Amino acid sequence: MSKQVPPHSLAEWIPNVSQLYKVLGDNTRLRILTLLLKRELNVSEICAQLGLEQSTVSHQLRVLRENHIVTNRREGKIVYYSLEDQHVRDILVETFTHVAHTAQE
Template sequence: MKDDLKIEVCSCTKINKQNIEYVKENMLSEKTFMKLSELFKILGDYTRIKIIYSLSKKELCVCDISEVVQMSQSAISHQLRILKAARLVKFRREGKSVYYSLDDEHIDRLFNAGLEHVEHN
């Protein structure tokens, strides 16, 4: 096994009760863990990440997103429904057109934090 993939295991058997209590006292609720898990599941899709990136650059209609991502409008609409249900994107109507954008600045920060992490050496 390569050294950089090896898991280091602690050989001590004494626990640090103070650290354990601190973490337990500050633990998130089960509901919050579930919501966060669902968010990352939704973000774990290649196409949805491309859509989020596109919308981080510019408000776009389904036709525009379809062209950028190189997928059918129906496939994009399906992904947008998932993103909208998760409150990751929002839309606005202008005449016959519907424009999508990121729901708020948190989504952009979350995406950019992930991007910074994967681009970090």
């Protein structure tokens, strides 16, 4: 458990955790996040790699950004997206590791 969240107050965070997992429960968003695990990308690069429309990718990135899962930076007219922080990276890596581990049982 994190030292920042005392165990007696974990129940207070359940709605937030539920929202996080709801956002992460979408296949398209997970596909985008697996790309962003490797490096930052712009919308066009994500579209090309996933074969998705720009409007679809932009919508999903907005949801991810609003939920503090990805962040962005502007370079001229191009906006690059990356994972918000190490916590997000850890959640994704641990989740995929867990799924791969349980699939082998």
